[in-house]
Amino acid sequence: MNMTEPMFLALTALLDEPRHGYGIVQEVERLSEGKVQLKIGTLYGVLDRLAADGLVELDREEVQSGRLRRYYRLTDAGEGALQTEVARLSGTLQTATERLDARRRAPQATPRPSTAGGHA
Numbered sequence: 553m554n555m556t557e558p559m560f561l562a563l564t565a566l567l568d569e570p571r572h573g574y575g576i577v578q579e580v581e582r583l584s585e586g587k588v589q590l591k592i593g594t595l596y597g598v599l600d601r602l603a604a605d606g607l608v609e610l611d612r613e614e615v616q617s618g619r620l621r622r623y624y625r626l627t628d629a630g631e632g633a634l635q636t637e638v639a640r641l642s643g644t645l646q647t648a649t650e651r652l653d654a655r656r657r658a659p660q661a662t663p664r665p666s667t668a669g670g671h672a
Contacts, residue, residue: 553605555637558590558598563607563626563634570611570625573599599624607633 558580565571565579576599577590590598602608607630611623626634 553633555633556598557588558594559602560634560637561588561590562595562598562602563630566608566624566626566630567634570623572614572621572623576624602630605633606630 561580561583562576564583565576571579573592573595577592577595580588580590599608603610603624607627608624609627611625614621614623
């Protein structure tokens, strides 16, 4: 499965408790320190995909102020998919960190003289 950032964050938001859509949006914003602000339309597309894949399921429905709120919960398969994605991202992060460290330790290459518009 190709997990997008909104999918990853929605699954992460559901780790500790079931949440309704707006609750997921708020938790994603908190988890990302305000860097990711899911739109409700995007979120429900993500939740539909996660539900179709068996990674989240409907926990309950409640009527509040005349509106139906659907609460979603993480399934065991969803927790497993999240663990797999965390491991993948951790490996990628470690590789990138090692390469950045190696680049900083390497002697800086001397720039080559430009040959544009002249004789070499």
